[in-house]
Ligand SMILES: Nc1ncnc2c1ncn2[C@@H]1O[C@H](COP(=O)(O)OP(=O)(O)OP(=O)(O)O)[C@@H](O)[C@H]1O
């Protein structure tokens with residue numbers, strides 16, 4: 001298999017915060033076009049892994065490659081292939097919704113006029129176009145979640161990484177986001193998602209990895225993982241956490 005078929009390739013990755021080992025020698029590969037669900041209890045190391053994949057955090061050992069680009073040595077090439085939907089809202093409070101997206105596009109060298117047009121298309125797709133001149137604080141929680149998605153998609157990345165994209169969303173919004181994510185995956189985007197909702201992983205994902213105390217304790221196709229049990233039971237079995 002060519003390296004370019006491996007969207008994310010993590011090899012023997014370890015990360016310490018002081019004495020705390022957040023990641024303990026993890027290795028796994030996500031293939032192009034996969035919809036990967038990364039599950040684990042609070043504090044398991046999910047966001048730490050995402051921060052390393054996206055170059056927001058350093059690490060102590062191992063390597064991470066995005067379509068063959070090392071996230072440290074080829075940071076720019078690796079980063080432009082990823083759209084990140086963060087767990088927290090971290091928008092600039094002084095910019096309008098539309099400006100936020102145009103600025104984000106600027107980080108990836110997209111000219112302003114092109115960025116404006118992409119922003120309008122995304123805001124339309126996520127039903128936020130009528131809010132484009134507001135500051136993000138004027139949005140409801142669910143609208144902010146959708147704005148995170150627009151920001152992640154503005155440079156049309158190959159890989160979309162989502163850290164708990166539907167936490168705190170009502171059912172209707174959850175279904176809307178699921179629908180969009182399924183479509184994006186069908187259109188060819190590789191998706192890496194963390195979630196605490198077993199139903200979300202069961203419905204959307206093709207491959208599932210379970211992390212606990214900084215170690216990958218199970219990873220397989222969803223079908224294999226779900227062979228005789230619900231994901232809830234598998235999760236309970238490998239983490240001991242209900
Ligand atoms: N900046 C930091 N400084 C020190 N410790 C940290 C830092 N970030 C995370 N940790 C610790 O690393 C471990 C893994 O945290 P991480 O945020 O990766 O977990 P998570 O799986 O994303 O959890 P959650 O489901 O609650 O979001 C935890 O013990 C956490 O306290």
Ligand SMILES: [Mg+2]
Nearest residue numbers: 046047087163
């Ligand atoms: Mg997290």
